Amino acid sequence: MNTDQLVRTFIEYYEDRGHHRITGSTLLPPPGDPVLFTTSGMHPLTPHLEGRPHPLGRRLVNVQRCLRTTDLDEVGDRTHLTVFEMLGTWSLGDYEGPQSLDWGYGLLTEGFGVDPGLLHVTVFGGDDQVGPDTDSLELWERHGVPVELTVEDNWWSNGPTGPCGPDSEIFLWTGDTPPQSTPTRDDRWVEVWNHVMMRHRRLDDGTLVPLPQRNVDTGLGLERLSALLQGRPSVFDCDTFDPWRRLVPTLWQLDEPSLRLVCDHLRSAVVVIGDGVRPSNTGRGYVLRRLLRRVLTVLRRDDQQHGLGELPGELVRHTLDHFRQDVHPESVHRVLLDEERRFDRLLVRGRQVLSRPRFRGPLSEDDLHYLHDTHGLPRDLVLDLVPDLVPDPRMR
CATH class of the missing domain: 3.30.930.10 (Bira Bifunctional Protein; Domain 2)
Structure with missing residues (x-):
């Protein structure tokens, strides 16, 4: 069946x-x-x-x-x-x-x-x-x-x-x-x-x-x-993901864990947007923002040119139809691209902040909290931007 x-x-x-x-x-x-x-x-x-x-x-x-x-x-x-x-x-x-x-x-x-x-x-x-x-x-x-x-x-x-x-x-x-x-x-x-x-x-x-x-x-x-x-x-691998498994690998060369995360988070983001949520820094909007930033962090890891503008309209339409959401796919695309632009600005600011002398050694948990609370840099993004600066377990 x-x-x-x-x-x-x-x-x-x-x-x-x-x-x-x-x-x-x-x-x-x-x-x-x-x-x-x-x-x-x-x-x-x-x-x-x-x-x-x-x-x-x-x-x-x-x-x-x-x-x-x-x-x-x-x-x-x-x-x-x-x-x-x-x-x-x-x-x-x-x-x-x-x-x-x-x-x-x-x-x-x-x-x-x-x-x-x-x-x-x-x-x-x-x-x-x-x-x-x-x-x-x-x-x-x-x-x-x-x-x-x-x-x-x-x-x-x-x-x-x-x-x-x-x-x-x-x-x-x-x-x-x-x-x-x-x-x-x-x-x-x-x-x-x-x-x-x-x-x-x-x-x-x-x-x-x-x-x-x-x-x-x-x-x-x-x-x-x-x-x-x-x-x-x-x-x-069930049939509801067939279009995603067919199309996403043709866009982005991802290992299996990354492919699964990208498919899940993008599909989830489409549904959340379809139910009327928009990205923000609090509440439901922050959940949506976090999903999209996790996707973009993965996509930009190997190629800075990868972006959500490449997402086929077929996948957005398939997801909205499957979840019985009466939303135009173009409106979903606009939200995705607008959030991507915000993410790009965050990347620029993040690299500037992380170039400061205080962040040239292993990061502490306090550093990660500071970067998030003061500069809006999520932990996943920081560790992706500077993978050598992994948290030192002795520095709490």
Whole structure:
């Protein structure tokens, strides 16, 4: 299946089981939300998970675009992206965890054709406040799926306070050998799907109280699922990245880690711009600026003439269409080129500052903070401009 077919299969499977599809929101949370970007499918649904009735009922399904800056330094491995799509299902005080897990197992094995022998799951093993999730354990034992019990790895929360609960994660074996070991001991087990039994609220003092209703919240990354089911080695090799893999290497000669970073960050920047964000020195705009400056730092490393004006319009159009954004590609190009001009001015200023006598020896962490706070020079850019001046670990 290509990615579009995966989405249709997923949505139709849950619609057949009484779920109503809701329209995924933009990357921007509602006004007043302290979070910069939507990080998961459940984020826009928080009021309904806390008890407010949803106009479409108690069973919901959707596709939500998300952005996570916490994974920024992991981008380039085989599973992490900055902007991605999340497939999600919810029970708002309706069915419970075992039913959700049973349907999830059925979709993976029958709808998507996954060999049951390649599955492993983890289940909450209990702590001093909440007992083990025996309902999930028994469900998986009935299906014959091996289970690993954990504590911290299978307790989901959206922060130090607020809704939380035990979860059960489904993993798929990606190794060349028959499955072995367990998900926490072998990274060839790749997480596919997380089912959260959201039953509690954690208070400021750490105690747990019951939520007004017992919910189920599930989520699985679309690009990761596509790569796994298509037998591709990484999310950057699934079909949604085909145009990027085809065109970007013809523009810039990059090693594989740099190619992945450039494709991810440019694709993410297009989506962020498409949702109305513009580069700035704070908040959402700074996230966008950081993405673009990381790209430009990589591109200029080997050839100072490389720039975003070379980015094919086809890639911008493909990304906007894929994420269902009604934005003209030319307006996105203008933002990219304007930010590139700012970056070029920053490079000139940065070289002038770094030529000063105080920066002729190994840089300390204080130096890097000073360069960032006073002159607006990001750490990555400084170390790229003067790679010999790496921070001295003794100088803090």
